[in-house]
Amino acid sequence: xxxxxxxxxxxxxCPNDTFxxxxxxxGLTPSPLPVREVLEDVQTLNDWAVEGRLPITKISYRxxxxxxxxYVALRAGGALGRGVGPLVVTRGDVEDLNxxxxxxxxxxxxxxxxxxxxxxxxxxxRMRYDEVMPAVARGEAGGQRLDAGLIxxxxxxxxxxxxLTQLLDLGAWWEGETGLPxxxxxxxxxxxxxxxxxxxxxxxVRASLDYAYAHPQASRDYVRQHAAELSDEVMQAHIDLxxxxxxxxxxxxxxxxxxxxxxxxxxxxxxxxxxxNLFVExx
Numbered sequence: 001x002x003x004x005x006x007x008x009x010x011x012x013x014c015p016n017d018t019f020x021x022x023x024x025x026x027g028l029t030p031s032p033l034p035v036r037e038v039l040e041d042v043q044t045l046n047d048w049a050v051e052g053r054l055p056i057t058k059i060s061y062r063x064x065x066x067x068x069x070x071y072v073a074l075r076a077g078g079a080l081g082r083g084v085g086p087l088v089v090t091r092g093d094v095e096d097l098n099x100x101x102x103x104x105x106x107x108x109x110x111x112x113x114x115x116x117x118x119x120x121x122x123x124x125x126r127m128r129y130d131e132v133m134p135a136v137a138r139g140e141a142g143g144q145r146l147d148a149g150l151i152x153x154x155x156x157x158x159x160x161x162x163x164l165t166q167l168l169d170l171g172a173w174w175e176g177e178t179g180l181p182x183x184x185x186x187x188x189x190x191x192x193x194x195x196x197x198x199x200x201x202x203x204x205v206r207a208s209l210d211y212a213y214a215h216p217q218a219s220r221d222y223v224r225q226h227a228a229e230l231s232d233e234v235m236q237a238h239i240d241l242x243x244x245x246x247x248x249x250x251x252x253x254x255x256x257x258x259x260x261x262x263x264x265x266x267x268x269x270x271x272x273x274x275x276x277n278l279f280v281e282x283x
Contacts, residue, residue, distance in 0.1 A: 010057035016242035022219035024208035032200035043106035063108035071188035076206035085171015086111035105129035
């Protein structure tokens with residue numbers, strides 16, 4: 001008898017991810033194969049996806065466009081929506097970012113793609129997302145001047161505490177340009193997994209989120225464990241903002257939004273075109 005294979009499942013420590021995946025990780029809902037949590041920041045997961053390291057992983061949509069030959073997105077578990085976009089923050093003394101230096105959470109983040117769509121001549125310095133606000137507050141990183149920062153995740157709730165002000169909401173810009181929700185993050189599975197397993201993993205992620213909604217206290221300690229520096233109020237606000245109906249199923253509107261983001265990324269030469277299907281085929 002051989003051991004049942006275990007799939008490494010990569011996701012971030014952010015409250016939306018730990019809320020969605022708690023039940024699946026804890027074995028409270030069914031899965032076609034056992035999964036083992038691999039917790040990392042999204043930029044690390046983006047980099048690992050380029051290497052094809054994990055069989056199932058959270059990733060930014062911008063990074064997904066780089067790895068579409070290796071991975072396909074699940075319909076469940078992702079982060080899309082309105083009012084969820086990354087913010088550009090400053091110390092209050094900047095108006096136009098073209099030619100300025102901006103701290104970015106990563107080259108493969110959707111946030112940096114949006115920034116470059118709005119400000120094609122911006123210069124970026126890259127660092128972990130949780131290092132951006134302190135660096136902007138100091139006005140420098142590694143001895144280099146910083147004029148602004150690109151913030152994601154829970155930072156949108158806490159930037160004022162660093163003495164920073166919002167210059168631009170890139171999500172609002174996207175919505176005004178397209179009328180569509182903003183695609184931020186997706187859950188990917190390797191394309192070389194059997195189609196049946198891909199579809200069953202999609203069902204497993206959706207079942208985990210259904211469980212989280214039905215039993216909101218079950219994941220509380222798990223979410224708090226990985227969001228130790230956040231208050232309960234910020235933690236819940238993060239979940240309420242980033243987990244929504246698109247997380248249950250991307251839907252037709254969400255698919256249009258992803259296609260439009262991909263089209264714009266291709267148009268500016270950020271990624272090559274692809275004929276691959278964007279989402280798993282459900283049986």
